[in-house]
Amino acid sequence: MALTFTTPNSHSRILSVGAYRPSRIIPNSEIVDRIDSSDEWIRERSGIESRRFAGPDESVISMALAASKQAISRSGLSVSDIDAVIVATITYPFQTPSAATELIMKLGNPKAAAFDISAACAGFCYGVGMAADLIRSGTATNVLVVGVEKLSDFTDPDDRGTAFIFADGAGAVVIGKSESAGIGPMIWGSDAESRDAILMTPSWIDLKAPGSVGWPDISMQGQTVFRWAVYQMAPVALKALDVAGLTPETLAAFIPHQANMRIIDAMAKSMKLPESVAIARDVRVSGNTSAASVPIAMDALLAERPDLHGKSALIIGFGAGLVYAAQAIELPQAPK
Amino acid sequence: MALTHDAVLAGIKEIVEEVAGIPAASIEMGKNFTDDLDVDSLSMVEVVVAAEERFGVKIPDEQVTELKTVGDAVNFIVSQAK
Numbered sequence: 001m002a003l004t005f006t007t008p009n010s011h012s013r014i015l016s017v018g019a020y021r022p023s024r025i026i027p028n029s030e031i032v033d034r035i036d037s038s039d040e041w042i043r044e045r046s047g048i049e050s051r052r053f054a055g056p057d058e059s060v061i062s063m064a065l066a067a068s069k070q071a072i073s074r075s076g077l078s079v080s081d082i083d084a085v086i087v088a089t090i091t092y093p094f095q096t097p098s099a100a101t102e103l104i105m106k107l108g109n110p111k112a113a114a115f116d117i118s119a120a121c122a123g124f125c126y127g128v129g130m131a132a133d134l135i136r137s138g139t140a141t142n143v144l145v146v147g148v149e150k151l152s153d154f155t156d157p158d159d160r161g162t163a164f165i166f167a168d169g170a171g172a173v174v175i176g177k178s179e180s181a182g183i184g185p186m187i188w189g190s191d192a193e194s195r196d197a198i199l200m201t202p203s204w205i206d207l208k209a210p211g212s213v214g215w216p217d218i219s220m221q222g223q224t225v226f227r228w229a230v231y232q233m234a235p236v237a238l239k240a241l242d243v244a245g246l247t248p249e250t251l252a253a254f255i256p257h258q259a260n261m262r263i264i265d266a267m268a269k270s271m272k273l274p275e276s277v278a279i280a281r282d283v284r285v286s287g288n289t290s291a292a293s294v295p296i297a298m299d300a301l302l303a304e305r306p307d308l309h310g311k312s313a314l315i316i317g318f319g320a321g322l323v324y325a326a327q328a329i330e331l332p333q334a335p336k
Numbered sequence: 337m338a339l340t341h342d343a344v345l346a347g348i349k350e351i352v353e354e355v356a357g358i359p360a361a362s363i364e365m366g367k368n369f370t371d372d373l374d375v376d377s378l379s380m381v382e383v384v385v386a387a388e389e390r391f392g393v394k395i396p397d398e399q400v401t402e403l404k405t406v407g408d409a410v411n412f413i414v415s416q417a418k
Contacts, residue, residue, distance in 0.1 A: 045376060224397045227381045262378050 005138070012135040012175055013182020014128070014332045015077070015142075018070030019299035020063045020170040021286065022052040028164065035160045042164045047261020051167035051287025053152045060092045060099055063170035064148040065106050067295070072107075074335035075174040077142055082174070084113040084140040086131060088123025088147045088291040090320070091154055092116065095204070103146065113140070120198070121257045121319025122188075123147060123291035124171070128315070129186030129325060131175040146172040147291035154200065156217040165260065166218070167287030171295025173332070184244030184328035187236050191322045197224045198320035218320070229263045229318055234270035237316045237326050244328035248273050252311035253301060253331065257318055258283035258293035278305055290319060302331065309334040339391060339417040344410045351386045352406075355379055365407035373406075383409075393417055 027050045028039040042048055054063065064087060072079055085100045085107075092099035100114035119126040124147035131143035151166035175183070198220045202213045233256075241251060254277050256264055261283050268279055282297035289296060294315050302308055310333045316326035349360035356379045369375040375383065380403075384395045387409065393416040395403075403409045 045378060221397070223377055223381050223400060226378050227385065227397065230381075231385055260378075266382065 007136060008138045009136050009177040011178040011181050011183075012132045013178035013180075013330055015174045015176045016071050016074035016332045016335060017295055017299050017302065018067045018072070018074060018172045019296045020066035020070070021296065022054040022058050022063065022168050024053045024055050026051050026053050026167075031157075031164045034157050035163050037160065037164065045260075045262065046165060047264075047281070047284055048164060048287050049284050051285070052169055054150050054168040058150075058168070060089060060148050060150050061102050061106060063150070063168070064099065064103050064146045064172070067148070067170035067172040068103065068107060068144055068146055071144065071172040071174050074332070075142075075176070076336060077174060077176070079107050079109045081142050082107075082109055082112055082144045084131070084134060084143045085109075086127040086143065086145045087114075087116045088119060088127045088145070089116060089149055090118055090120050090123070090290060091148075091150045093153065099148070100146075119291075119317075119323050119325070120321060121259065121288075121290045121293065122317035122321070122323045122325045124294045125186070125315055125317035125325035125327060126188065128173065128175065128183065128329070129188065129327060132183040132186075135175060135177055142174060142176045144172060144174055146170065147293070147295050149290040149292050151218070151288075151290060154216060154218050156219075159217065159219060161220050161222050162218060165288045167289050169286060169289040169292045169296050171292045171299060173295055173298075181244070182330040184240060184246075186325055186327045187240040187243065188325035189323070191228065191232065191324075194224060194228060194322045197221045197228070197322060225322075226260070226263060228322060229259060230266040230270060233316060233318050233324060233326075234267050236324055237267065237314055238271055240316065240326035241314055241328055246312055246314075246328050248277065250312070251277050251314055251328075253278040253280070253308050253313040255280040255294055255298050255301060255313050255315045257316060258286060258297050259288050259319070278308060291317070298331070306334060339414050341410055341414055344391065344413050345406070347390050348383075348387065348406060348409055351383055351390065355382045355386065363406055365405070365410065367406050368404055369406065370404075387413060391417055
């Protein structure tokens with residue numbers, strides 16, 4: 001006998017966004033000595049003026065919890081309305097159980113479906129795409145998607161390629177059903193031939209061996225990543241717009257992964273975005289928070305430009321793997 | 337038709353001026369991109385990609401760090417275009 005069921009929701013949308021920025025503001029002056037650099041050098045190469053580092057009382061989970069509570073509150077839903085939780089992170093310091101299950105315990109919703117995804121700086125956009133499909137298929141009703149990182153735990157403060165870039169923070173969105181199209185098809189994929197361009201070394205196994213080789217840190221081949229991000233990701237972003245029926249001229253906001261201001265500017269130029277498009281440039285004060293950067297930048301942009309609530313945006317994440325994902329979205333309505 | 341050194345140098349001058357805002361007149365074969373022209377590592381990537389498109393050559397990432405001077409870039413592009 002054939003299966004009989006219906007797919008109840010034609011569409012889904014982002015109902016709300018929340019963010020948590022750690023309390024410690026770290027200006028470039030606190031970074032420069034160990035990498036023989038200067039404030040001017042960092043600003044020229046990254047656009048970063050300051051970033052946030054978590055303090056001793058701020059963990060991956062405490063930051064995720066704060067961002068999640070804000071997003072749920074702004075959605076008008078209760079914690080118990082959330083039936084699935086997806087956490088995108090590469091810095092939760094336990095192999096298992098997942099960050100998502102610790103988060104739902106702390107949220108007071110321990111029966112929700114919960115899991116983590118490892119897609120580095122693309123993780124949040126992967127999560128948004130998965131949540132949208134879970135809702136459209138009827139598998140889930142309301143999904144919490146969190147991007148959270150404490151990269152300061154896995155960054156070598158003496159590495160000139162990363163010490164001034166990586167930072168900490170959390171962002172979250174609640175995604176639910178919608179009468180109209182709110183999340184476009186996800187354009188995603190990998191360029192795993194360039195897997196070595198961003199790496200954590202050594203492995204946990206190496207760390208266990210006698211004569212330890214030192215703590216794992218994330219290293220990056222800056223030129224390779226810059227070239228890939230600017231010249232390979234701009235076409236991905238344009239394709240995500242196209243499949244959602246948008247063009248650069250009809251787009252309201254562009255919220256790319258906050259990797260580096262130079263990448264953001266070069267992508268916008270390559271995509272020929274008109275001046276009417278608001279571009280998120282939160283990297284200036286938040287640094288690169290990997291999976292957390294898109295929702296944190298979305299929160300910051302909506303705070304700065306409340307008129308963008310309910311307008312179209314393009315989000316794109318790209319990073320270690322190398323992996324990427326992009327989709328056009330309708331930004332959440334202003335919280336009531 | 338093979339590219340000449342003069343033609344590639346003229347193209348590189350235009351690209352570096354466009355990408356990094358360096359006046360074309362100050363760009364010579366012996367100039368070091370980093371020390372003399374203040375073209376940083378990320379701008380160098382933009383120069384390389386623009387040169388690839390313009391001259392129809394491939395300049396791999398591992399080669400980019402070897403291109404210290406304008407002359408290095410011109411010679412490499414001419415050698416690849418043959």
